[in-house]
Amino acid sequence: MSKTKMQVFLGMAVALVIVGLLGLSPARADYAYYYPYFASSNGEMIGLALANASADPATVSIVIRDQDGVVQETSNWNLPARGQKADVIGADLDCKGSFLIYSNRPLTGLCFLFTNDMATMYDIPGTQKLNTKLVFPQVAQSANWDTGIVLSNPGDSAVDVTLKYRGTDGALAPGTMVLHLAAGGSAVAPLAELVSDKEDGSVELTSSGGIVAYAVYNNFKEAGGKFSAGLAAVDPDDQDNNYTPPAVSQYAAIAAAAADFSSGAHALVGVEPPRPAQLNLLPAVSDMIMAADGPYFYRIQRFMSDSIVKFAAAAPATPIWQFSTKAGDGSSSDPHDLIFVGGGHGTSTKAYMPCYGTTKLWIVNPQTTQDGDFKTGEIDLSAYADADKIPEMHRGVIVDGKLFLLLQRLDRDHDFEPGQAYVAVIDVETDQEIDTRPRRGAEETDLKGIALPVKNPWSIAYSSETGKIYIQAVGRFPNSWAGTPADYSGGIVTIDPDTYETAMLVDDGNDEVHPYGNFSGMALVSETRGYFISYAGWGNNALWGFNPTTGKVDATPLEAFPGGVGITTIAADGHGKLWVGGNKGTVTIVDPGNHDKVEQVVHLGLNPTTDGIAFGSWE
Secondary structure, X not given: OOHHHHHHHHOOOOOOEOOOOOOOOOOOOOEEEEEEEEEOEOOEEXXXXXXXXXXXXXXXXXXXXXXXXXXEEEEEEEEOOOOEEEEEEOOOOOOEEEEEEEEOOOEEEEEEEEEOOOOOEEEOOEEOOOEEEEEEOOOOEOOOOEEEEEEEOOOOOOEEEEEEEEOOOOOEOOOOEEEEEOOOOEEEEOHHHOOOOEXXXXXXXXXXXXXXXXXXXXXOOOOOOOOEEEEEOEOOOOHHHHOOOOOOXXXXXXXXXXXXXXXXXXXXXXXXXXXXXXXXXXXXXXXXXXXXXXXXXXXXXXXXXXXXXXXXXXXXXXXXXXXXXXXXXOOOOOEOOOEEOOOOOOOOOOEEEOEOOOOEEEEEOOOOOOHHHOEEEEEEOHHHOOOOOOOOEEEEEEEOOEEEEEEOOEEHHHOOEEOOOEEEEEEOOOOEEOOOHHHHXXXXXXXXXXXXXXXXXXXXXXXXXXXXXXXXEOOEOOEOOOOEOOEOOOEEEEEOOOOOOEEEEXXXXXXXXXXXXXXEEEEEOOOOOEEEEEEOOOOOEEEEEEOOOOOOEOOOOOOOOOOOEOEEEEEEOOOOOEEEEEOOOXXXXXXXXXXXXXXXXXXXXXXXXXXXXXXXXXX
């Protein structure tokens, strides 16, 4: 084949090596990579670069065959762990054909054709999948356009390949072309015999055995023609492999408030880059947080607003419903969370709503569209009420069919003095409180819940990797207006959800030594990476990393948040990225996998509220 004809069917760069696992005969190798074309004549040669993707050494065999399937050369490369090699293959041969690669380790790499004078160089695609049915989505044969199709049969038996042309109207044209490929053989289809005067349409290939195919569409027939495009053949019946859905698997619903807390609104931000944002949606009060369940999110409007608004992520500014959460006596229930039973898909018919201003934990149905059907029951937690007659129920998580609910127990009649905090445990099947005392071996007490070794718990999260529940507690912030100093009785503790045993993981210190100040937020990314916000005064926060398994805290805070900045909240998305809400109207996305570098800053215009970020999924 001449150099000119080679340009006709190879054209421009087509593809990199496709990497992955293919079940090949164990006697041959664990991984196989098939290449439809090889050339080593008329000044054309093949360059190959391979990298070992494994932490173990790789043994690689490169087998070159002519178009009749006869092996012309076999060479072996030994690649060290993570090693790489690049070289010309079959340089001493004078033939055309195809080649394949066997390896005991997964490989990545690049294959290309080049000419000795280095005037031209083209990538050649490789694949790991053989198909019996393929489609080229665009072919043309005319006075100006040409399509070259290369077919390769890497198998051990001969195959017959039938080519049919289908016009732009979807109808099959009369006539077929049948090519016979020997075992290991290859060919270039004389497509002009099938399609002679068409500038559009497609070609379908069916084969009696698995083959590899690719083509190039070009205008080299024109005087001065220089345009070409590589065409990948696809299996029309394998849509799961041929179609990659848009990367919009998650969204973040964010409640935000004005700097003076005079008003608020919510935003919807895509979790995957470029993270498109819809801002300042449906302005309302400033005291609100968010909850999400699959494609639906809920704006929880708290103290004295007492309502919940449901939205679909597909229409984030249009309420589906808005229900009141006022207490039976007309007082403010002050809802602080919405915890879905069997959540994650937007179909939950049961959720728990902690009421910070009452003694009743509401049981609700998020699926109803009638206000009167929203509340389906309640659980009385008045046993935990302190001097102000309410237990300050806050947030919760469901683990193994049990709701673990934070009870802050602050005395609001005495400057919100923090008392003994508890976690109430509720059976979500029966809605009955579980008595944790026998399993813990607790001393005699009237309260069934778990007494915490910290005060004023704010955040709660469960890690399936460690099997522990994590609770971050504040203690008490200093208050110059009330004249109360900081109380360092917070930190991070764990609870075993089976034994109910607690353990101090990170201590915030004492009056004399408190290197982090008070803790004002927590997020878990993995079993070895978590974060907490430290508080040293209004607008004076830092962000620290810690190990949720060992409790070890980083020696210094994150470079992007070293202290002296306002951090309102933190949350971890489903891709292991940390979202940091700031008091400058921003959300900063931090990548823990890249040394906590800032990946993006999303400008909201309003400040994310505490607990104001909830992640849902586009389902």
